[in-house]
Amino acid sequence: MSHNSDQPDLRRRDFIGKTVLAAGAASIAPGVMLTMANAGSDEGVSSKVRWGMLIDTNKCADGCSACVAACNQENGIDLIERPAGQSDAMWDAQRPQWVRKVKLKDNLTGEITNLPMMCQHCEHPPCVDVCPTGASFKRADGLVLVDRHTCIGCRYCMMACPYKARSFIHQDVASQRTGTPRGKGCVESCTLCVQRLDAGDQTTACQDACNREGHQAILFGDLKNPDSEIARALKAYHSRQIRADLELNTGVRYTNI
């Protein structure tokens, strides 16, 4: 060293600076680590999966509504009480229906088709596009859901849905199931039993019910996994989307209609 100094090489300022830096890093690092770890768990689901459904209308039995009953029970829809003084017609028009049975007849051939109709979990959902607050959203794994904390009940999504899949809660909700929260004045629709999927289960209530009845018309699974039963079935058989002209790339597909 050319200059004379009784100070150590590391000057006081440098020392203080580096100490503060080290202390800061030591205290922030765990936080950053936690945040990063948490970001992972926040995601929760991965876009490597896309949940979907294949419905074989040939197997869907006329007069059977086991899927509807199972859905109502699984999602607490059967807990909704009819308000006093509501007419039969209005109860039918106002009560929520996540899945419904539809019976069709071909105008030309007279062929009869039965099928369950519900939220089609589009890749490009119109309900998500129109929602002013972003309460309607599509999860990474393809589920189209409603955030009941930000839904303002404007019903624009119901206007936009080409499948009439959504229901508005018209009355007070006395009791509900913890997995499927619900509130007066918000909109809801089929979640593909998200509470089951998030608990690690891989079937939906409607599918289980259909299988129990011995019809096996509903196949549920991961569309993106080439080895899944549903992916193999979709590859092997001709299926179609309802209102394919809108190019929404639905997650629910039908065969034999």
Add this chain to the structure above:
Amino acid sequence: MKKMQYRELYCSSPRYWGGLAFLLFIILVGMGAAFFMEHNGHFVTGMSNQIVWGLPHVFAIFLIVAASGALNVASIGSVFGGPMYKPLGRFSGLLSIGLLAGGLVVLLLDLGRPDRLIVAMTTYNFKSIFAWNIILYTGFFTIVGLYLWAMMDRKFAQYKRPIGFAAFFWRLALTTGTGSIFGFLVAREAYDAAIMAPMFIIMSFSYGLAFFIITLMAAYWWADRTIGELRLAKLKNLLGVFVGAVLYFALVYHLTNLYVTQHHGVERFILLDGGIYTSLFWIGQVVIGGIIPLFLLYSPAFGHSRLALAVASLMVLVGGFFQVYVIVIGGQAFPMNLFPGKEVLESSFFDGVVAAYTPSLAEALLGIAGVAVAMTLVAIGARMLRVLPESLEDPAEGDCA
């Protein structure tokens, strides 16, 4: 040349306060109706999962569309330099603010969760036309407020033109947004047409001017002031053009739909066998809202009749209300065609059948209260601000007021 004097709207106290008390009573009843619907839930209304937007939306959209049109008189005065319209600009701005506020109150109180207004104001999905509209509505209040200020305060007179331009373009954007709420709904056959946006703009011209004429005549009658013949004749001719244009757009809209085989069903429904909607279309929209007003406005027999002008304006409003009703409710009542080429034999969710809707009293009271909110704001505004000229006598020969 006589200088234009603006003065607050004074009339005898009982007449003013009596009128105001009447309006406030209607608003109170409407608030009660809104509370009743929110407290019980929408099951007490005629709305359902099939008809999701009911009578309150008809009122709200009607008022919002009219609001942007009511600003036209100011725009003609300061943007396009029409001297006869200039003295009317201030009142036009006030009326447009009032109508928009009335419409928005109804829209808000018909939400499933009106208590979440703050969510709607702070959480945006910018792909949603509804979200744009929330910004367009709040912006409209600000811009028209500034415009009103520039028109009223001499110190800011130089900003009148630029703000007037801004307000004009903003109002076009606002009505485009309102029309696009329907125009962009691909799911339903009655909507899904880009013509919806320009059609809503022309509707706004017509309804807004009709509102303007009626409130102007009412205000001058209230305060015993005079309106000149020439000025009314100008407004009258303009209204005639707008009413004709609305009919033309309705014609083009239906002709376009009729050309597309896929839309024959919905056209048949509205034009031929849709029951109440067919009646509302032909009798309400076309005859009451179009043909009779055109006759009253253009027939030489009513050349100088103020009553004819007032009646024509009122009929334009009634017909316009029916037009919005047919668009909003009729468009939803017609079933969506999920399965082309197939007939729906059974469905618990009303697939393939025309949805029923009977508006409840509460819905109507809420909607009417929205109109009362608009009129109350105008009555209070005109009483407190110098928006109306002392006299609207025609300018002398060669003069431009």
